[in-house]
Amino acid sequence: MAAAWELTxxxxxxxxxxxxxxxxxRLGGKGASGRGENGRIEEHGLHIWLGxxxxxxxxMRACHAELDAKGLGHLYGDFRDAWTQENDIALCxxxxxxxxxxxxVHMPPRAGYPGDPLGPDAVFSLQYYMAGAFDLLxxxxxxxxxxxxxxxxxxxxxxxAGPASAAELAARVAELARMGLFxxxxxxxxxxxVLSALVRSVSPATAGLLMTAVDAxxxxxxxxxxxxxxxxxxxxxxxxxADLTLATLTGFLRYGIMFDPRGLDAIDDYECRxxxxxxxxxxxxxxxPFLRGLYDLSMGYEDGDLNKPRLSAGxxxxxxxxxFFGYRGAFMWRMRAGMGDVVFAxxxxxxxxxxxxxxxxxxxADIELDDAGTHAARLKFDVQAAIKGGGEYQPLVDVQxxxxxxxxxxYAQLERGAALLAEGRKFESHWDRRxxxxxxxxxxxxxxxxxxxxxxxxxxxxxxxxxxRDPRWQSMCRDVxxxxxxxxxxxxxxxxxxxxxPGPAYITGAFAKPFDTWCDMAHVVPEEAWKRPPKTSVYxxxxxxxxxxxxxxxxxxxxxxxxxxxxxxxxxxxEGPVRAIWPRAYDAAGQFRWDVLKADESGGxxxxxxxxxxxxYWRANVNPSxxxxxxxxxxxxxxxxxxDRTYDNLTIAGDWTDSGFHSGCVEGAVMSGxxxxxxxxxxxxxxxxxAYDHP
Amino acid sequence: MTTPEQHDPAKRWVSHQPERTGPxxxxxxxxxxxxxxxxxPETLVVNxxxxxxxxxxxxxLNDTVKQGRKAAEQFRGGTYNVxxxxxxxxxxxxxxxxxxxxxxxxxxxxxxALLRQADTLMTPPPPGSTHxxxxxxxxxxxxxxPGPQPFAASAAAPVIAxxxxxxxxxxxxxxxxxxxxxxxxxxxxxxxxxxxARRSGSAAPITDLVFDINPHGPGLRVMVTVPQDQPAxxxxxxxxxxxxxxxxGEIVVEVD
Numbered sequence: 001m002a003a004a005w006e007l008t009x010x011x012x013x014x015x016x017x018x019x020x021x022x023x024x025x026r027l028g029g030k031g032a033s034g035r036g037e038n039g040r041i042e043e044h045g046l047h048i049w050l051g052x053x054x055x056x057x058x059x060m061r062a063c064h065a066e067l068d069a070k071g072l073g074h075l076y077g078d079f080r081d082a083w084t085q086e087n088d089i090a091l092c093x094x095x096x097x098x099x100x101x102x103x104x105v106h107m108p109p110r111a112g113y114p115g116d117p118l119g120p121d122a123v124f125s126l127q128y129y130m131a132g133a134f135d136l137l138x139x140x141x142x143x144x145x146x147x148x149x150x151x152x153x154x155x156x157x158x159x160x161a162g163p164a165s166a167a168e169l170a171a172r173v174a175e176l177a178r179m180g181l182f183x184x185x186x187x188x189x190x191x192x193x194v195l196s197a198l199v200r201s202v203s204p205a206t207a208g209l210l211m212t213a214v215d216a217x218x219x220x221x222x223x224x225x226x227x228x229x230x231x232x233x234x235x236x237x238x239x240x241x242a243d244l245t246l247a248t249l250t251g252f253l254r255y256g257i258m259f260d261p262r263g264l265d266a267i268d269d270y271e272c273r274x275x276x277x278x279x280x281x282x283x284x285x286x287x288x289p290f291l292r293g294l295y296d297l298s299m300g301y302e303d304g305d306l307n308k309p310r311l312s313a314g315x316x317x318x319x320x321x322x323x324f325f326g327y328r329g330a331f332m333w334r335m336r337a338g339m340g341d342v343v344f345a346x347x348x349x350x351x352x353x354x355x356x357x358x359x360x361x362x363x364x365a366d367i368e369l370d371d372a373g374t375h376a377a378r379l380k381f382d383v384q385a386a387i388k389g390g391g392e393y394q395p396l397v398d399v400q401x402x403x404x405x406x407x408x409x410x411y412a413q414l415e416r417g418a419a420l421l422a423e424g425r426k427f428e429s430h431w432d433r434r435x436x437x438x439x440x441x442x443x444x445x446x447x448x449x450x451x452x453x454x455x456x457x458x459x460x461x462x463x464x465x466x467x468x469r470d471p472r473w474q475s476m477c478r479d480v481x482x483x484x485x486x487x488x489x490x491x492x493x494x495x496x497x498x499x500x501x502p503g504p505a506y507i508t509g510a511f512a513k514p515f516d517t518w519c520d521m522a523h524v525v526p527e528e529a530w531k532r533p534p535k536t537s538v539y540x541x542x543x544x545x546x547x548x549x550x551x552x553x554x555x556x557x558x559x560x561x562x563x564x565x566x567x568x569x570x571x572x573x574x575e576g577p578v579r580a581i582w583p584r585a586y587d588a589a590g591q592f593r594w595d596v597l598k599a600d601e602s603g604g605x606x607x608x609x610x611x612x613x614x615x616x617y618w619r620a621n622v623n624p625s626x627x628x629x630x631x632x633x634x635x636x637x638x639x640x641x642x643x644d645r646t647y648d649n650l651t652i653a654g655d656w657t658d659s660g661f662h663s664g665c666v667e668g669a670v671m672s673g674x675x676x677x678x679x680x681x682x683x684x685x686x687x688x689x690x691a692y693d694h695p
Numbered sequence: 696m697t698t699p700e701q702h703d704p705a706k707r708w709v710s711h712q713p714e715r716t717g718p719x720x721x722x723x724x725x726x727x728x729x730x731x732x733x734x735x736p737e738t739l740v741v742n743x744x745x746x747x748x749x750x751x752x753x754x755x756l757n758d759t760v761k762q763g764r765k766a767a768e769q770f771r772g773g774t775y776n777v778x779x780x781x782x783x784x785x786x787x788x789x790x791x792x793x794x795x796x797x798x799x800x801x802x803x804x805x806x807x808a809l810l811r812q813a814d815t816l817m818t819p820p821p822p823g824s825t826h827x828x829x830x831x832x833x834x835x836x837x838x839x840x841p842g843p844q845p846f847a848a849s850a851a852a853p854v855i856a857x858x859x860x861x862x863x864x865x866x867x868x869x870x871x872x873x874x875x876x877x878x879x880x881x882x883x884x885x886x887x888x889x890x891x892a893r894r895s896g897s898a899a900p901i902t903d904l905v906f907d908i909n910p911h912g913p914g915l916r917v918m919v920t921v922p923q924d925q926p927a928x929x930x931x932x933x934x935x936x937x938x939x940x941x942x943x944g945e946i947v948v949e950v951d
Contacts, residue, residue: 254819255819261721265720269822270822274822274825277827284910375707375709444707645716650710658717680710692718693719
């Protein structure tokens with residue numbers, strides 16, 4: 001979509017005529033959402049835009065502004081209304097006393113907004129990040145709270161509460177003493193970490209004696225300090241972050257990354273935690289909720305296997321540095337409605353206004369090259385449904401006065417619509433290959449240039465003509481890994497505070513498996529169309545482990561089986577781990593109160609017990625094109641850039657390409673789309689793609 | 696898909712020839728001025744850095760002690776106003792927070808100095824050669840369950856706890872939970888096991904065992920990788936450490 005947006009930008013003066021071919025009835029791919037019963041929003045998962053998504057925000061700000069100028073705007077008002085700003089995050093860790101401990105961090109708002117032009121003094125240097133790391137530590141010291149208790153606020157409260165009693169004073173002084181002990185112990189532990197990091201690097205041939213001596217003394221001593229002084233402290237979270245930060249800085253210096261022309265790619269063959277470990281991070285820190293939360297958020301588990309956390313060090317650090325030091329305005333931005341509503345409906349509307357044509361229900365079956373293998377000669381499509389009267393499918397529906405994508409197609413617009421509905425066609429399922437007809441597009445007759453914008457998981461199935469003969473594409477399909485994911489949403493008759501969860505509606509990570517990441521989405525409920533709105537809705541998501549053997553082609557029961565698995569996971573999750581965060585969602589007998597779930601308003605009898613979960617929403621993202629892209633060590637070598645000219649009329653776009661930012665996210669996808677547009681038209685300038693040249 | 700509006704229909708349209716096909720990640724082409732507040736790293740030697748750290752710590756502690764003494768003198772003299780308590784506490788807190796920050800900064804100086812001095816010796820290990828165990832999943836343990844004890848608290852115990860984790864084949868159980876405590880201080884990397892041999896009948900031994908400090912509890916943990924085709928049976932092997940000749944015990948696992 002970003003490529004279409006850029007190629008139809010006004011400065012091209014209509015030079016490019018763009019047609020988008022889309023399987024099924026809606027745009028958005030992994031970011032698509034739909035409106036179900038009661039206009040409720042049904043997402044693929046939990047989508048949060050981070051404050052450094054400059055290219056993505058720049059596109060969407062321009063889109064909203066363009067619609068506004070044409071009198072089609074104000075779908076959600078200004079972009080600052082379409083996205084709500086969020087600076088609070090929470091992480092969970094196992095408490096020493098049983099249950100979970102909640103770490104809450106407030107990230108300070110920063111100047112500007114994502115997508116603003118960068119000032120001439122803006123830099124993405126690693127020196128800048130190193131300075132920022134210390135500022136962050138300072139902010140964390142001042143703003144971190146553990147189970148609601150701040151570190152500095154307790155002293156600030158003294159003014160309001162009046163003179164302290166002797167007991168309070170003694171407690172505060174004791175706490176200060178502990179803080180002093182903590183600080184000095186942390187420093188000692190870090191020095192020992194550097195020593196042990198050095199020891200692990202020293203060649204036995206040159207310093208065998210030193211290695212044995214220091215390894216025997218420094219490592220156990222550091223472990224003793226960690227266990228005796230640091231681990232029991234409520235400041236442990238800070239120490240873990242400091243430890244990881246210093247390991248990163250140690251690694252930057254040691255590997256000479258600041259002066260390496262490859263930037264962080266120089267260490268992208270290492271696994272991220274492995275690289276931290278080599279540079280002195282402790283095992284305790286490598287298991288910290290902070291790091292676990294980042295892996296959870298990135299779904300960084302190969303095959304969805306929680307025993308295989310695998311993210312490459314270079315991109316992992318690039319993403320972390322940009323996340324914590326590159327955001328503008330707010331740390332995170334949550335969409336006010338579904339991603340389909342806030343992003344893809346405005347894009348679709350604006351692109352239509354620009355003259356872009358859309359062909360829904362077209363599934364790409366293959367790209368055939370010419371005999372010499374220099375360019376795409378034919379595109380073969382399966383036509384999943386024909387539009388009545390041969391016109392263009394009208395995909396949007398009105399919910400609360402706003403254009404939205406429905407959760408199911410409008411069969412009334414389709415030829416044989418009633419029959420297709422009765423047959424249970426699953427237009428977005430990879431395994432449902434039923435079609436109404438085929439169509440073939442020929443180069444020069446029907447098209448000149450191709451942007452392949454499917455998910456990487458779908459490439460072997462829709463570009464077999466290339467993959468079968470091109471070793472680079474084979475490597476890309478093999479090495480750029482994806483994971484399946486699972487998600488569920490519940491609508492609640494009580495808000496989270498009533499259920500026992502204090503605090504604002506922040507995103508929470510590093511929680512119990514299988515749904516480690518969740519977010520209170522109360523802010524989207526007013527956009528839905530309930531007669532009696534629920535108090536809130538909550539979204540959960542995580543990886544979904546792959547089966548030992550992949551499903552057979554044409555196995556139309558596979559998706560249903562995985563969805564049943566997700567439903568069972570979700571029900572067990574509500575009956576189990578959720579108790580730690582919503583204690584009042586359970587009755588006196590300790591059973592989950594299923595009636596806290598709001599049933600739909602169809603007027604029928606409301607199910608009771610576990611069966612009531614059947615009125616909520618869950619999904620298994622197992623379609624090849626829906627699978628989430630991860631960056632495993634060394635995989636960057638196999639990514640292909642949209643700028644690659646192996647095929648002179650074909651480019652690629654998606655977060656799986658060599659976009660400069662190799663994470664599965666909107667920003668990577670938009671950067672890739674901009675590169676694809678550049679490959680075709682020479683615009684935008686590569687220097688105008690923000691952070692494309694990031695180290 | 697795009698179609699240029701005006702071009703020769705007999706001539707196939709080809710993509711733009713880009714100036715480059717990848718990002719410029721190095722510092723070479725762009726040479727921006729460092730942001731304000733970033734200073735060039737100074738060349739410190741370890742001794743200087745440590746001395747500076749100690750000086751800083753003493754300065755801050757001295758200020759804090761002075762503050763306390765002043766309050767005590769005022770208290771003895773009867774001039775101390777209880778309303779000053781929060782201010783004094785805040786001042787002390789500020790001093791200590793400042794100390795923590797400055798110590799962190801000094802740590803970085805020390806790290807850098809150590810790295811510079813040891814630069815000629817350093818040969819970082821290759822990717823994939825350093826084992827890190829997977830994340831330990833947090834569990835919602837009942838509140839009455841005792842939490843993990845600090846490692847040092849069990850220093851006098853004759854045994855250390857051993858958590859056995861498995862990778863690969865899933866139907867495997869451990870029958871070992873402790874090892875003898877080594878007589879001398881010993882790092883996890885010094886603990887080893889040559890392999891687990893099947894107790895009855897022939898089968899390939901299980902040889903991939905990696906020991907680590909248990910980050911979530913006392914003692915050690917070992918990751919045992921069991922191939923998917925490992926035959927069923929009971930497997931065992933002795934555990935040794937580099938600091939003594941006698942074994943620390945035996946690991947026993949059962950493959951179903």
